[in-house]
Amino acid sequence: MPLPKAELHLHIEGTLEPELAFELAARNGVTLPYADTDELRKAYDFEDLQSFLNLYYELMAVLRTEQDFADLANAYLARAAAQGVRHAEIFFDPQAHLARGVSMGTVVEGLWRALGSSEENHGISTRLILCFLRDESAESALRTLDAARPYLDRITGVGLDSAEVGHPPVKFREVYEAAAALGLRRVAHAGEEGPPAYITEALDALGVERVDHGLRCMEDPALVERLVRERIPLTLCPLSNVRLRTVDTLADHPLPAMLDAGLVCTVNSDDPAYFGGYAGDNFAAVHHTLGLTEDRLRELARNSFLASFLEDDEERRAR
Ligand code: HPA
Numbered sequence: 001m002p003l004p005k006a007e008l009h010l011h012i013e014g015t016l017e018p019e020l021a022f023e024l025a026a027r028n029g030v031t032l033p034y035a036d037t038d039e040l041r042k043a044y045d046f047e048d049l050q051s052f053l054n055l056y057y058e059l060m061a062v063l064r065t066e067q068d069f070a071d072l073a074n075a076y077l078a079r080a081a082a083q084g085v086r087h088a089e090i091f092f093d094p095q096a097h098l099a100r101g102v103s104m105g106t107v108v109e110g111l112w113r114a115l116g117s118s119e120e121n122h123g124i125s126t127r128l129i130l131c132f133l134r135d136e137s138a139e140s141a142l143r144t145l146d147a148a149r150p151y152l153d154r155i156t157g158v159g160l161d162s163a164e165v166g167h168p169p170v171k172f173r174e175v176y177e178a179a180a181a182l183g184l185r186r187v188a189h190a191g192e193e194g195p196p197a198y199i200t201e202a203l204d205a206l207g208v209e210r211v212d213h214g215l216r217c218m219e220d221p222a223l224v225e226r227l228v229r230e231r232i233p234l235t236l237c238p239l240s241n242v243r244l245r246t247v248d249t250l251a252d253h254p255l256p257a258m259l260d261a262g263l264v265c266t267v268n269s270d271d272p273a274y275f276g277g278y279a280g281d282n283f284a285a286v287h288h289t290l291g292l293t294e295d296r297l298r299e300l301a302r303n304s305f306l307a308s309f310l311e312d313d314e315e316r317r318a319r
């Protein structure tokens with residue numbers, strides 16, 4: 001029986017497994033530049049975040065209809081349930097779909113076909129987090145938030161993802177203020193490839209409640225002290241860090257040192273179809289390779305519910 005856990009850092013487009021990519025390509029008459037799933041898997045050898053993002057955006061071409069998004073989310077939820085996930089806060093990247101002529105309604109309503117019945121079908125409660133692409137303009141982010149207005153009953157929060165370096169959080173101050181005014185929760189990727197200063201900026205300029213990744217905080221002791229004092233959760237993704245070469249090997253991952261420092265860490269899968277594992281696989285990897293004890297794993301699982309956007313009573317029921 002896998003440890004019950006919440007997944008707080010998961011890009012739904014990053015759960016597109018090669019088999020489903022080819023199935024959707026056939027259904028939608030899209031030709032992928034790979035002969036078969038084996039050849040596609042060979043492309044999963046990334047040098048950095050950008051080399052992954054290139055493939056991630058390329059494969060999205062197969063996602064066209066509400067049913068495609070529903071099938072994608074249902075496939076993720078089934079895999080996550082098998083690995084002990086009881087609650088999932090799911091990122092999606094509407095700008096990447098709007099740019100291809102796929103509407104906000106198609107994406108959100110499609111995802112909702114799966115999320116709306118996830119508790120009954122998979123035993124997983126869910127929340128949706130709309131991410132802005134930080135390598136697009138601030139104006140584009142504002143237009144995207146506007147396009148999401150009819151769907152705000154389905155959306156819990158906003159996030160910030162895509163190519164980090166050169167795109168500091170402060171660029172998105174205005175759209176985060178607008179999101180807060182709409183009652184949306186706020187998170188942002190920071191300190192994955194970008195410097196520790198981006199983590200500070202995400203807290204101060206964007207008012208985020210959680211930091212996605214946040215790994216590079218370890219380079220700044222004063223920042224670590226602040227994150228500990230303010231109990232800001234970090235959504236770490238160990239297998240992602242290895243695949244995107246943010247750390248050399250899993251054995252070098254700072255997670256044990258981060259826990260020892262008193263940081264509120266959680267373990268998540270990021271883009272599991274691309275990075276070699278779902279939430280439970282990430283837990284197993286840090287257990288075996290980093291030697292984290294059962295107590296530490298339970299701490300990580302407990303943190304995941306505490307750091308979630310579940311209301312208190314829901315949070316208790318999930319555990
Ligand atoms: N980092 C930044 N942006 C992303 C990622 C990631 O790991 N996955 C999908 N978009």
Ligand code: ZN
Pocket residue numbers: 009010011161189212270
């Ligand atoms: Zn991510």
